[in-house]
Amino acid sequence: MADTRPSPTTPSQTVGPYLHIGLPWPDGPFAVAEGTPEGFWICGTLYDGAGQPIADGLVETWQADPDGRFDHPDDPRGAVPRPGFRGFGRCETDERGEYRIFTVKPGPVPGAGGTVQAPHIDVSVFARGMLHRTVTRVYFPEETEANAADPVLNGVADDRARSTLVAAPAEDGYRFDVRLQGEDETVFFDV
Amino acid sequence: MTTDSAGRERPVPGYLRDHDVHPPLDYPGYRSTALRHPKRPLQLLPHLLTEVTGPLLGEGRIGELDHDLTRQHAGEPQGQRIIVHGQVRDSDGRPIPHTLVEIWQANAGGRYRHTGDNWPCPLDPNFTGVGRALTDAEGRYRFVTVQPGAYPWKNHDNAWRPAHIHFSLFGRAFTQRLVTQMYFPGDPLFFQDPMWNSIPDDKARERLVCRFDYENTEPEWALAYEWDIVLRGREATPFESEVDDD
Ligand SMILES: [Fe+2]
Numbered sequence: 001m002a003d004t005r006p007s008p009t010t011p012s013q014t015v016g017p018y019l020h021i022g023l024p025w026p027d028g029p030f031a032v033a034e035g036t037p038e039g040f041w042i043c044g045t046l047y048d049g050a051g052q053p054i055a056d057g058l059v060e061t062w063q064a065d066p067d068g069r070f071d072h073p074d075d076p077r078g079a080v081p082r083p084g085f086r087g088f089g090r091c092e093t094d095e096r097g098e099y100r101i102f103t104v105k106p107g108p109v110p111g112a113g114g115t116v117q118a119p120h121i122d123v124s125v126f127a128r129g130m131l132h133r134t135v136t137r138v139y140f141p142e143e144t145e146a147n148a149a150d151p152v153l154n155g156v157a158d159d160r161a162r163s164t165l166v167a168a169p170a171e172d173g174y175r176f177d178v179r180l181q182g183e184d185e186t187v188f189f190d191v
Numbered sequence: 192m193t194t195d196s197a198g199r200e201r202p203v204p205g206y207l208r209d210h211d212v213h214p215p216l217d218y219p220g221y222r223s224t225a226l227r228h229p230k231r232p233l234q235l236l237p238h239l240l241t242e243v244t245g246p247l248l249g250e251g252r253i254g255e256l257d258h259d260l261t262r263q264h265a266g267e268p269q270g271q272r273i274i275v276h277g278q279v280r281d282s283d284g285r286p287i288p289h290t291l292v293e294i295w296q297a298n299a300g301g302r303y304r305h306t307g308d309n310w311p312c313p314l315d316p317n318f319t320g321v322g323r324a325l326t327d328a329e330g331r332y333r334f335v336t337v338q339p340g341a342y343p344w345k346n347h348d349n350a351w352r353p354a355h356i357h358f359s360l361f362g363r364a365f366t367q368r369l370v371t372q373m374y375f376p377g378d379p380l381f382f383q384d385p386m387w388n389s390i391p392d393d394k395a396r397e398r399l400v401c402r403f404d405y406e407n408t409e410p411e412w413a414l415a416y417e418w419d420i421v422l423r424g425r426e427a428t429p430f431e432s433e434v435d436d437d
Binding site for chain 1 (some may be wrong): 293317
């Protein structure tokens with residue numbers, strides 16, 4: 001399919017074991033400016049199939065603003081810049097496999113055919129031993145009704161699997177662990 | 192489907208799904224994939240607004256010397272000076288302007304400035320091995336660096352990575368995000384490298400190899416290599432039923 005296009009795409013390769021020299025940014029974890037009043041932390045641990053934390057990984061997040069809009073020309077409602085809001089976070093995992101992202105809650109986002117998606121954050125996971133990224137989503141535990149109506153969540157038939165996409169409340173925000181394998185393997189998406 | 196500013200429903204085209212081009216997440220030849228690939232089938236995610244948008248980074252993220260890895264220290268690094276340049280475009284051939292390109296690499300001897308890299312090859316006090324650039328209006332990027340060395344690793348007996356530069360790209364949408372590695376022409380180590388061999392299609396592998404570019408070599412200064420990077424292009428505007436079927 002790709003080869004019928006004028007330019008076939010470039011294949012993915014792993015970030016390898018030395019991503020920590022190239023990818024971290026000092027302000028990476030701040031999807032919103034430090035000190036944003038409504039800001040909170042999303043923290044979690046990246047686990048491998050043996051339940052061991054992954055210390056050579058990287059987590060990236062992308063989300064709508066609190067009104068459910070994007071500062072991007074392909075948002076058909078028009079790009080909306082919002083001071084102090086980047087919407088993108090990046091954090092390498094530490095020796096305990098932990099990452100943390102400082103952000104605010106996104107608003108609901110239009111879905112296909114007039115549906116509404118519950119507030120969510122798209123997540124990319126990179127690590128040594130992963131030949132391309134995996135993608136998952138963070139949903140919010142207090143959004144019971146919106147989550148129940150969310151077309152993407154509803155596409156996950158198994159209750160236990162679906163629950164891996166919902167963050168847990170934590171003292172300074174939320175906890176969202178990512179398990180690459182195992183009983184509670186996180187749901188990953190084909191994007 | 193979404194609603195535009197005039198209240199009309201308008202389809203948002205998604206991006207090409209190009210999985211056949213990429214390595215599988217489960218590839219036994221690369222041992223570390225064993226515990227690091229999802230075992231359940233991936234769930235199909237339609238390309239909705241969060242997926243067709245993405246961070247438009249760059250403004251203010253690039254320092255003056257970020258693209259020149261040979262000028263980031265008091266002295267010059269050891270090794271063969273090279274220019275690595277090319278175009279970032281999508282699979283329809285459209286250039287991707289003003290997008291962030293990040294690179295990292297080993298020094299001329301094949302050692303990374305990383306606490307986990309301890310093989311007996313000296314660090315170079317004048318080489319960090321990290322660069323950043325923004326593509327110009329035509330999607331072109333340019334780095335100056337030194338030729339990275341090959342390095343040993345423990346994946347299999349007498350395992351060596353072919354010389355490579357790690358590349359990270361954003362494009363214009365979450366779906367276009369790509370991290371990959373650029374290789375050099377004719378590397379004798381390809382045959383035993385599981386990362387190279389993990390790419391199912393030979394032609395796709397070749398797309399990770401840069402081209403020696405004599406025309407852009409700088410006389411009495413630096414050799415040059417050209418490497419174009421192609422990110423996923425747009426699907427044709429879908430019919431509503433197709434969006435829902437996704
Ligand atoms: Fe490497």
